[in-house]
Amino acid sequence: TLENLNKTYPNGFVSVKNLSLHIEDGEFVTFFGPSGCGKSTILRMIGGMEDITSGEIYLGKDLLNDILPRDRSLAMAFQNYQLYSHLNVYDNIALGLRLRNLPRQIIDSRVKMAAHFFNITDILEKKIRVINEAQKQRVALGRAVVCKPKVLLVDEDFARQNEYRRKEMMRDIRRINKELGITVLYVTNKRGETEIAGQKVISMRDGEVVDIKKI
Ligand code: ADP
Secondary structure: OEEEEEEEOOOOOEEEEEEEEOOOOOOEEEEEOOOOOOHHHHHHHHHOOOOOOEEEEEEOOEEOOOOOHHHOOEEEEOOOOOOOOOOEHHHHHHHHHHHOOOOHHHHHHHHHHHHHHOOOHHHOOOEHHHOOHHHHHHHHHHHHHOOOOOEEEEOHHHHOOOHHHHHHHHHHHHHHHHHHOOEEEEEEOOHHHHOOOOEEEEEEEOOEEEEEEEO
């Protein structure tokens, strides 16, 4: 839930204006609007990568404002995947779990489940630098969901390389939403990506919501 959320950048530019919004558990929400309308700023504030000027962000009953990014039950699919090329696929997926100091057996079973889900079990031992782009994209999504986040944040830069990659990514994030029950917040400026059945499309202009509709 976002309540009266505002963002003014240090140079005085107002990027998000008094945004209030309620999102249900398990929804697939798409923020849609022209470049510069504030979509990524919202995502970054939810993720904790950007300070909030005023307003509140809740996840369930928890006020997220003062909770460190890594302690929010969220995952972000990062631009350019941000994988460690000298590590293998297994270790990249396991990273977040190891940071949480989970027991080895639990890490192992979670990594294997994620690998199975994304059909990348056969490349777990391969170094990132030798796998292809499609595989990297899936490893990045595997790493995002392996910690069982309540919400997955996906910025449009995540798969900007080509149309085919974007379609695959859309398919994968829909599966993550439907089959794993994870709420997905997706940002796009492409109208064609706002026509998927079941999504809630939030149209924005100049930092404000102009329309909300369920597809
Ligand atoms: P979108 O994701 O919709 O393309 P953004 O949230 O990235 O839009 O940016 C919204 C507006 O805020 C844009 O006009 C952008 O130029 C501006 N903006 C983004 N980051 C900063 C910053 N650090 N300082 C000043 N203005 C910024």
